[in-house]
Amino acid sequence: MHFQLAIGNLILPTESPQSLPMADTQPSPNLPDGFEWIACPCCGGTAHTLARQGRDWALDSNRLINVVRCNACGLHFVNPRPKIERLPAYYPEEYSPYQRQHGEIERGNKISTTTRLLVLRWAYGAPEKRPGALGAVLARMLTACKDIDSFGFGVPYRGGGKLLDFGCGGGTFLRRMAAVGWDVTGIDLSPVAVQAVRQGGLAAVQGTLPHPELKPRSFDVVTLNRALEHVPNPRQILHEVGQLLVPGGQVVIKVPNFDSWEIAYFGDAAHSLDLPRHLLQFIPATLQTMLQNAGFKDIQITQTCPTGSLRKSLAKVHQRGSAMPLDQKLQSKMFLRRAARAAVRTGHGTELLATATV
Numbered sequence: 001m002h003f004q005l006a007i008g009n010l011i012l013p014t015e016s017p018q019s020l021p022m023a024d025t026q027p028s029p030n031l032p033d034g035f036e037w038i039a040c041p042c043c044g045g046t047a048h049t050l051a052r053q054g055r056d057w058a059l060d061s062n063r064l065i066n067v068v069r070c071n072a073c074g075l076h077f078v079n080p081r082p083k084i085e086r087l088p089a090y091y092p093e094e095y096s097p098y099q100r101q102h103g104e105i106e107r108g109n110k111i112s113t114t115t116r117l118l119v120l121r122w123a124y125g126a127p128e129k130r131p132g133a134l135g136a137v138l139a140r141m142l143t144a145c146k147d148i149d150s151f152g153f154g155v156p157y158r159g160g161g162k163l164l165d166f167g168c169g170g171g172t173f174l175r176r177m178a179a180v181g182w183d184v185t186g187i188d189l190s191p192v193a194v195q196a197v198r199q200g201g202l203a204a205v206q207g208t209l210p211h212p213e214l215k216p217r218s219f220d221v222v223t224l225n226r227a228l229e230h231v232p233n234p235r236q237i238l239h240e241v242g243q244l245l246v247p248g249g250q251v252v253i254k255v256p257n258f259d260s261w262e263i264a265y266f267g268d269a270a271h272s273l274d275l276p277r278h279l280l281q282f283i284p285a286t287l288q289t290m291l292q293n294a295g296f297k298d299i300q301i302t303q304t305c306p307t308g309s310l311r312k313s314l315a316k317v318h319q320r321g322s323a324m325p326l327d328q329k330l331q332s333k334m335f336l337r338r339a340a341r342a343a344v345r346t347g348h349g350t351e352l353l354a355t356a357t358v
Contacts, residue, residue: 005261005265005339005342005343005346005348006342006346031080032063032080034082034083034085034086035080035081035082035083035086036080036081036082036083037079037080038077038079038080038081040070040072040073040075040077041075041077041232041233041234041235041279041280042070042073042075042234042235042286042289042290042293043070043072043073043075045070045071045072045073047070047071047072048068048069048070048071048079049068049069049071050066050067050068050069051067051068051069051076052066052067052263053065053066053067053268054067054267054268054273054275055268055275056275056276057268057275057316058090058274058275058276058277059089059090065078065275065276066078066079066080067079067258067275067281073286073289074283074285074286074289075280075282075286075289075290076258076280076281076282076283076286077279077280077281078275078276078278078279078280078281081232081276081279082276084232087232088189090276090277091189091190091277093192095190097169097170097193097226098169098170098190098192098193098196099170100170100172100196104172104175104176105117105120105152105175105176105179115142115151116151116152117179117180118131118135118138118139118142119139119142119143119148119151120151120152120154120176120179120180121180121181122135122136122139122140123139123143123148123151123154123156124154124155124156124157124177124180124182125157125180125181126157126161126180126181126182127157127181128181129180129181149304149306152176153173153176153225153254154176154177154180155177155221155223155250155252157180157181157182158220158221158249158250159220159221159246159248159249160183160220161181161182161183161220162182162183162185162218162219162220162221163177163182163183163184163185163219163220163221163222163223164184164185164186164187164214164219164221164222164223164244165177165184165185165186165187165222165223165225166187166209166222166223166224166227166237166241167187167188167224167225167226167227167230168186168187168188168193168194168197168204169188169190169193170193170196170197171186171193171196171197171200171202171204173223173225174186174197174200174202174204175200175202178202184202184203185202185203185204185205185214185219186202186203186204186205187204187205187206187207187208187209187211187214188204188206189206189207189208190206191206194206208231208237209236209237209240209241209244210240210243214244215244216243216244217243217244217245217246217247218244218246219244219245219246219249220245220246220249220250221245221249221250221251221252222241222244222245222249222250222251222252223251223252223253223254224237224241224251224252224253224254224255225252225253225254226254226255226256228253228255228280228282229255229256229278229279229280229281229282230277230278230279230280231279231280232279234280234290235290235293235294238251238290238291238294238296239294239295241294242294242295242296242358245358247358248357248358249357249358250355250356250357251291251296251354251355251356251357251358252353252354252355253287253291253352253353253354253355253356254351254352254353254354255280255282255287255351255352255354256272256273256274256278256281256282256350256351256352257272257282257283257284257303257348257349257350257351257352258281258282258283259283259284259347259348260272260305260343260348260349260350260351261305261339261342261343261346261348261349261350262305262309262310262313262343262350264348265324266313266314266316266317266324269313269316269317269320269322270313270316271309271310271312271313271316272309272313272350272351282352283352284301284303284352287301287352287354288301288354291354291356295358296356296357296358297356297357297358298355298356298357299354299355299356300354300355300356301352301353301354302352302353303344303347303348303349303350303351303352303353304344304349304350304351304353305339305340305341305343305344305349305350305351306340306350306351307333307336307337307340309350309351310330310336310339310340310350311336314327314330314331
């Protein structure tokens, strides 16, 4: 990734990673303990090109992690990757998505919480939860002044409002959608996360897909909100998602964009890179291909660039005792918002948001 981001008359440089050999990678017998070489998780291809390296800041900062590009389909993925039985070590009980998050529905004082609920119910709520005419006017005014995602990510109400969140973590998104009238269920591998959801009075099951407690054709929407990049078997997961959806049901996927300015600038300090937990690294074309191969249609992919992700990346740089060009400017909320808008405008946003139907 060798682009530059222009903000007004200012050019933000990209990070310069170590020189990478742009040759096909060959499996080596000298593997780190607990790692394995794999074929492409999308197409099964075995010829790959090294695209980026970063350190394993989660468990061993002396270990370099390779992100390779499949020469056949273009998917980027970690290779060699941690073996399946080693993956739980990367998700301890204190892993942040298992905890209550910044986007909790009750965050803030009574006025700010009421305002958030008004906007979320107007945008995503069940028919009986949507505000009246005066409330709708106020919600439109609020979203004209402030991006709707700043009130919390949501999904427009659909069908009977039955929603499954795959990789639900501690339930921040589930609580938000339940508050605006959805009938929600979560699924996560972590017993800590599932217990947190259940303690909040919502339904959740532990495990992955397929799951015996989740019946075919029983959900109007399945969301994978920052989850698909973590799974070792994306083709199977997307196939099972299709089986769970009612005819015309929708899958909503949010994943990091590997072609983002954030990753190009911050390198392995980028919050959205997170090696090796993010086993898969998507760009719009490869996300589109994977959804098409899983039988989905009406695929739409857009980009976003949350400033919160940029702030977390900058914080990681500082925690490691490093500095970046334009460090002081990047601590300005206004400058970060301008950088985020420029990244999306040029096709290098931090996140990809995909919707598709069965």
